[in-house]
Amino acid sequence: MGKIMVIIDGMGDSPDFFPRELMQMGRAGAYGTLLTRPASHPADSLPCIATLLGVPACQIPRGRAGVEALSRGLDLTGKLAFRCNLVTCDGDGRILSSCGAGLSPREKAEAFRRAAPLFAARGMSLFYLGDYRGLILTEGTRRELCSLRTSAPHAHLGEDWKSLLPRGTALGKTLSLIARESARVLGKAALLPWDGAGAPALPAFASLHGLTGAAVCAADVVRGLVRGMGMDLPDVPGATGDIDTDLRAKARAALDAAKDHDFVLLHLGGADEAAHRKDGQAKRSFLCRVGKEVIAPLVRREDLELLVCGDHSTLWRTGSHVSFPQPFFLRKRDVGGNLGIRGGRDAVRLLCGEGGNG
Numbered sequence: 077m078g079k080i081m082v083i084i085d086g087m088g089d090s091p092d093f094f095p096r097e098l099m100q101m102g103r104a105g106a107y108g109t110l111l112t113r114p115a116s117h118p119a120d121s122l123p124c125i126a127t128l129l130g131v132p133a134c135q136i137p138r139g140r141a142g143v144e145a146l147s148r149g150l151d152l153t154g155k156l157a158f159r160c161n162l163v164t165c166d167g168d169g170r171i172l173s174s175c176g177a178g179l180s181p182r183e184k185a186e187a188f189r190r191a192a193p194l195f196a197a198r199g200m201s202l203f204y205l206g207d208y209r210g211l212i213l214t215e216g217t218r219r220e221l222c223s224l225r226t227s228a229p230h231a232h233l234g235e236d237w238k239s240l241l242p243r244g245t246a247l248g249k250t251l252s253l254i255a256r257e258s259a260r261v262l263g264k265a266a267l268l269p270w271d272g273a274g275a276p277a278l279p280a281f282a283s284l285h286g287l288t289g290a291a292v293c294a295a296d297v298v299r300g301l302v303r304g305m306g307m308d309l310p311d312v313p314g315a316t317g318d319i320d321t322d323l324r325a326k327a328r329a330a331l332d333a334a335k336d337h338d339f340v341l342l343h344l345g346g347a348d349e350a351a352h353r354k355d356g357q358a359k360r361s362f363l364c365r366v367g368k369e370v371i372a373p374l375v376r377r378e379d380l381e382l383l384v385c386g387d388h389s390t391l392w393r394t395g396s397h398v399s400f401p402q403p404f405f406l407r408k409r410d411v412g413g414n415l416g417i418r419g420g421r422d423a424v425r426l427l428c429g430e431g432g433n434g
């Protein structure tokens with residue numbers, strides 16, 4: 077009996093956004109609410125998805141950049157990594173978009189190409205992750221991160237971008253200087269560094285649950301997390317982590333992985349990305365496609381047990397995350413009805429263990 081957890085990143089919004097296939101799944105099976113955000117962390121994908129995979133809050137990496145570097149096989153020995161977003165600002169320097177909304181893919185890539193020498197001039201390297209994301213690699217130690225403050229751009233839309241620049245240490249000042257230079261080079265866009273980290277140390281999925289695991293995902297933050305947990309990561313051509321992803325291919329890959337793994341995570345990033353672009357229509361139509369091209373075919377497989385949930389909510393009207401509890405929908409033999417409010421770390425056990433009626 078295969079077991080697949082589908083995490084629809086950023087799904088939460090107004091109730092009418094939920095795919096109707098999920099409501100049908102809840103009526104036919106079981107449902108409840110998961111508390112996915114650890115109190116000690118922001119409502120971002122890394123802490124919420126790590127919690128859903130059973131990672132204790134004290135073992136969740138503090139910065140996403142180390143996990144994203146792991147996803148790309150970048151060696152962080154003696155180094156720190158910082159994520160940087162290509163942000164766009166209005167004439168007063170207030171952040172309009174945390175994800176370069178309005179710029180073409182070519183303009184985004186060109187922005188990172190033009191900004192790279194600013195980092196090289198200070199012995200740093202800028203690694204382009206694609207779209208609006210980059211990683212800054214620099215000499216440094218974790219100790220420096222204790223007093224170095226940064227801000228996640230998607231959590232501060234509408235604020236003066238200069239108030240979000242890294243601060244608190246010499247490294248912070250250097251990153252802040254480079255970010256200001258990038259604004260001069262890029263005009264109404266700029267690179268904003270945040271979420272610095274060293275190489276992550278994560279518990280193995282198998283040691284947490286006594287199960288083998290695989291993940292079908294394209295987002296670097298998820299790929300690095302599951303790689304760090306020793307889970308298998310099949311490549312899926314056409315998987316993009318955004319609304320243009322090949323949903324049918326990802327669903328097929330999850331079914332294939334379920335043949336020889338106890339647990340499979342299927343992560344879908346498009347709803348979150350559309351919401352960060354404040355594109356409600358794109359979010360709604362992506363979730364509708366998820367219902368038809370992922371949930372419906374998986375539910376038709378009667379040999380499959382399934383848990384579907386969000387990691388956090390991302391409201392399309394604001395473009396930001398909120399840490400609402402996340403509804404979950406469970407199809408599992410001999411389990412039904414309302415399973416109430418559960419800790420996010422119970423999710424794997426709800427799917428793979430006794431299911432929660434016990």
Ligand SMILES: O=C(O)[C@H](O)COP(=O)(O)O
Nearest residue numbers: 120121122230297348352
């Ligand atoms: O910057 C990003 O990659 C995302 O917008 C942050 O949101 P996430 O925590 O859901 O990945």
